Amino acid sequence: MTAKGVGHEAIAIHGQLAGGDNRRPGDCGHHHRRGRRRPAAVAAAVPARRPVHQPDRRTAGRPARAPAHRRLLLLRRHRPRVRPDRHAPGHHPAGPAAHDQPDRYLRQWEYRVRLEANVANLADSQFRVVPGLANSAGISLESTNFPGYYLRHRNHQIWVEANDGSNLFRQDATFMARAGLADAGKLSLESVNFPGQYVRHRDGLLYLEAVPDAAGRASATFTVS
Secondary structure: OOHHHHHHHHHHHHHHHHHOOOOOOOOOOOOOHHHOOOOHHHHHHOOOOOOOOOOOOOOOOOOOOOOHHHHHHHHHHHOOOOOOOOOOOOOOOOOOEEOOOOOOEEEEEOOEEEEEOOOOOHHHHOEEEEEOOOOOOOEEEEEOOOOOEEEEEEOOEEEEEEOOOOHHHHHHOOEEEEEOOOOOOOEEEEEOOOOOOEEEEEOOEEEEEOOOOHHHHHHOOEEOO
16 A cells, blocks of 8 residues: 555544544545544644624614513513502592591492591592483492492492392482582482482491481581592
């Protein structure tokens, strides 16, 4: 074997030991040297080329965006906050107040209507005034946090309940808005199916009752702004 042949054979063996034979089946080692990897010593001596960064034309000139989790935090931080006492037109921010206890407001608690001070959940004391369900000359009071639920009397107790579509419910949930019995500048609610009986508070709860005396008339009068 010639020295030239020995040289080729040595290079081929060295290539197999360093990284394996990369030739395809049928390739000849004398004519396809580009298919073989460089020996480890040669590869280490040649510095690797760094990829050239090509700027993306779609984002060129734009400021760098924050990571997704940072953007989410920024959105939460700058999102407009809705105040819990914000109310729609026609809603009193803290509901009707008692004439004789002006720091106490009508509110529903587990659907029973009562009189309380410092109502934390203002929506429990807010009602939407709508035309009377049984008589359009009267009014009905729809709960703002339970749409479709209305203030109604049942067994002479005042509740907030869902409209079941019955004639009895429509009658029980309709009231005539009268000038306040204790103060004409305020409001009293007279039942349409029990004329002469008014919504009034007693012992912290609301009832539908006749109010023959001054104390009763004061308890049946409410301030509505």
